[in-house]
Amino acid sequence: MIITTRRTALIAGASLLAAPGLVRAQEGPIRLGTLTPLTGAGGPYGPVMANGVRAVVNEVNAAGGVRGRQVQLVSEDDQTNPEAGVRAARKLIDVDRVATIMGTWASAVTTAVAPLCWESRTFLATVSGADSITALPHNGWLIRTQPNTTLQGRKFGEYVVELGARKAVFMAPQTPFTQSQVTNMKPPIEAAGGSIDLLIYDATKPSLRTEVDQVLRARPDIIVLGGYTPDTTVLLRDIFRAGFRGKLLAYAYSVNQQMISSLPNDVTEGIHTLAPSPAEGTSAFDRVKRIAGTDNPDPYTCQIYDQINLVLMAMAVGNDATGQGIRDNIRKVSQGGGDRVDNAVDGLRAIAAGRKVDYDGASGPCDFTDAGDITDCKFRYEQVRGGRQVLIRIA
Amino acid sequence: MIEALLQALINGVIAGTILAVPALGFTAIFAVLNYPNFAIGALATVGAYAGWAGNTALGLPMVAALALAFAATAVAGLAVQWVAVKPLESAGALMMAIASLAAGLVLENALRFTFGNDLRGYDLPLLRDWRFGEFRVGPQQVQNFALALAAMALLWAFLRYSRTGRAMRAVADNRDLALLRGVDPVRVAAVTVAVGAGLAGMGGMLIGLDTSVDPLVGNRLILSIFAAAVLGGLGSIPGAVAGAIAIGVAEELAVLAFNPAYRLVVGFVVILAVLTLRPAGLFGARAS
Numbered sequence: 001m002i003i004t005t006r007r008t009a010l011i012a013g014a015s016l017l018a019a020p021g022l023v024r025a026q027e028g029p030i031r032l033g034t035l036t037p038l039t040g041a042g043g044p045y046g047p048v049m050a051n052g053v054r055a056v057v058n059e060v061n062a063a064g065g066v067r068g069r070q071v072q073l074v075s076e077d078d079q080t081n082p083e084a085g086v087r088a089a090r091k092l093i094d095v096d097r098v099a100t101i102m103g104t105w106a107s108a109v110t111t112a113v114a115p116l117c118w119e120s121r122t123f124l125a126t127v128s129g130a131d132s133i134t135a136l137p138h139n140g141w142l143i144r145t146q147p148n149t150t151l152q153g154r155k156f157g158e159y160v161v162e163l164g165a166r167k168a169v170f171m172a173p174q175t176p177f178t179q180s181q182v183t184n185m186k187p188p189i190e191a192a193g194g195s196i197d198l199l200i201y202d203a204t205k206p207s208l209r210t211e212v213d214q215v216l217r218a219r220p221d222i223i224v225l226g227g228y229t230p231d232t233t234v235l236l237r238d239i240f241r242a243g244f245r246g247k248l249l250a251y252a253y254s255v256n257q258q259m260i261s262s263l264p265n266d267v268t269e270g271i272h273t274l275a276p277s278p279a280e281g282t283s284a285f286d287r288v289k290r291i292a293g294t295d296n297p298d299p300y301t302c303q304i305y306d307q308i309n310l311v312l313m314a315m316a317v318g319n320d321a322t323g324q325g326i327r328d329n330i331r332k333v334s335q336g337g338g339d340r341v342d343n344a345v346d347g348l349r350a351i352a353a354g355r356k357v358d359y360d361g362a363s364g365p366c367d368f369t370d371a372g373d374i375t376d377c378k379f380r381y382e383q384v385r386g387g388r389q390v391l392i393r394i395a
Numbered sequence: 396m397i398e399a400l401l402q403a404l405i406n407g408v409i410a411g412t413i414l415a416v417p418a419l420g421f422t423a424i425f426a427v428l429n430y431p432n433f434a435i436g437a438l439a440t441v442g443a444y445a446g447w448a449g450n451t452a453l454g455l456p457m458v459a460a461l462a463l464a465f466a467a468t469a470v471a472g473l474a475v476q477w478v479a480v481k482p483l484e485s486a487g488a489l490m491m492a493i494a495s496l497a498a499g500l501v502l503e504n505a506l507r508f509t510f511g512n513d514l515r516g517y518d519l520p521l522l523r524d525w526r527f528g529e530f531r532v533g534p535q536q537v538q539n540f541a542l543a544l545a546a547m548a549l550l551w552a553f554l555r556y557s558r559t560g561r562a563m564r565a566v567a568d569n570r571d572l573a574l575l576r577g578v579d580p581v582r583v584a585a586v587t588v589a590v591g592a593g594l595a596g597m598g599g600m601l602i603g604l605d606t607s608v609d610p611l612v613g614n615r616l617i618l619s620i621f622a623a624a625v626l627g628g629l630g631s632i633p634g635a636v637a638g639a640i641a642i643g644v645a646e647e648l649a650v651l652a653f654n655p656a657y658r659l660v661v662g663f664v665v666i667l668a669v670l671t672l673r674p675a676g677l678f679g680a681r682a683s
Contacts, residue, residue: 043512
């Protein structure tokens with residue numbers, strides 16, 4: 001009898017130890033992570049993004065959680081720096097044991113963090129644009145809500161032609177998307193008989209006068225600015241001082257309202273900007289407006305709002321709150337028809353009732369290719385006039 | 396090509412002169428206290444914010460804002476010295492350097508916590524450059540150049556003619572002899588840190604004037620400052636000025652020769668070359 005008891009206890013103990021992490025992970029609260037740039041060049045976006053996710057998590061917890069389990073959110077700072085991003089990702093994966101990491105912003109950070117995620121079976125949802133990211137051997141462990149640079153580069157190239165420019169220079173720091181951006185801008189510009197050159201600069205330099213001189217010697221009629229906000233500010237001042245009178249085109253994430261307010265109007269007047277457009281006018285976009293407390297939420301907050309909603313619903317539909325569960329089920333809630341939902345609370349309710357859902361988000365329809373890219377996205381064309389960004393069109 | 400070279404030379408001399416101001420602060424602290432104060436980058440950021448606040452919130456003109464930047468950074472520098480560095484004095488120069496590095500991180504993040512990550516611009520009109528044929532020079536550049544020269548002239552006069560300045564030089568030349576002559580080491584150390592940090596703050600503000608102010612203003616300079624001081628000879632005042640101008644010119648000329656993305660290499664190559672070929676630097680005798 002004693003032997004049996006001892007044996008039973010041993011078996012019970014051994015099986016407890018041998019039980020796969022999966023079983024233990026299926027108990028207690030669900031842990032999810034955000035890894036956004038709270039500091040560094042992405043600092044204006046990261047805090048708002050993390051707050052957006054927290055708001056969704058709070059709503060879902062108040063409505064009873066995911067299949068009865070509460071959701072715990074851990075937010076870390078990648079400092080817009082790959083090395084800091086890797087350290088923070090390690091903490092999220094090894095210490096907090098999150099099922100997913102959401103919101104990596106700079107392409108260099110995402111590129112560094114992605115292998116850690118797929119090796120540890122942690123799902124990664126990013127807002128980075130570099131083509132190379134979805135070309136990584138991630139095997140389905142990664143999606144992105146931002147259009148890739150193939151699409152963005154082509155749009156920039158077409159817009160350069162539309163603005164009547166023929167001789168373009170792309171000035172950018174070294175990033176994972178710099179080369180593919182230029183490569184994809186080239187075909188439409190060259191088809192119109194124009195040309196484009198590239199100048200890579202050091203983003204930490206306090207003055208870029210010599211670089212601007214070098215660019216102006218080629219007498220371009222448009223300069224395309226490919227940097228982040230701090231270095232683009234330096235660049236714009238030096239371009240203005242040099243007396244350049246041609247056109248300027250930039251990413252809207254660098255020439256944003258905050259930067260426009262910090263520079264004299266003369267310097268920013270007339271700059272054209274282009275950005276993937278959130279799905280304005282949709283109910284999901286209205287929800288993000290309310291959460292972010294602004295009528296004009298940035299694209300990244302819209303995207304991470306979509307990511308958290310998709311993640312929560314994917315876990316519910318597969319009844320599996322691990323990274324594997326998200327990876328295997330996310331496309332079952334993002335596309336393929338079903339009840340149209342714009343938030344996780346409604347989606348979770350529909351899933352509990354046994355219905356299929358198809359999420360339409362604040363950043364767009366959120367349908368993904370096998371590689372993890374979105375299939376469709378609109379762009380927002382704006383121009384700075386009198387110290388404000390004026391919408392030209394969304395197309 | 397000659398025009399490009401000359402233009403880069405002009406830009407380099409101006410950038411180097413402004414870099415010389417914080418490099419002087421760094422080297423002065425090294426000369427008297429015998430440790431490299433790596434909080435200098437964060438102190439430059441403190442100065443940039445102090446000057447910006449003085450200019451935009453209090454409406455101070457440039458020279459007054461520069462004086463405020465000097466004063467605020469002097470106080471911050473003394474705080475770093477007394478709270479973080481001094482308690483580790485007995486542990487040696489390396490520990491003091493590490494303590495200053497840590498204190499710099501604290502300062503930088505305190506600024507980030509207070510002011511956020513937003514870029515701040517001075518309340519100044521941005522003017523187009525003056526053109527002289529193929530060359531151009533910015534009015535702001537010229538003003539900053541003049542302010543940097545004035546700050547250096549004041550420092551020179553202070554070291555040359557004031558009793559405290561002479562005491563500082565005496566401690567830097569021969570500490571034991573100076574103490575025997577009755578120089579108060581605590582007072583000299585405090586004045587050196589205040590002046591050194593103040594100069595870093597002025598440098599930070601001058602760079603902020605030309606660019607914009609954010610919590611990483613000083614951080615971006617630290618390698619160039621260190622390279623300038625090493626090149627000139629750690630602890631040598633004229634060496635810091637010459638080193639800074641040489642680094643400024645080299646960084647600008649490098650843009651013409653290499654891909655600008657490799658600019659950072661310039662600083663490292665200079666440090667490596669000096670430490671290998673002439674560890675004392677151009678003007679220094681102390682390191683050898």
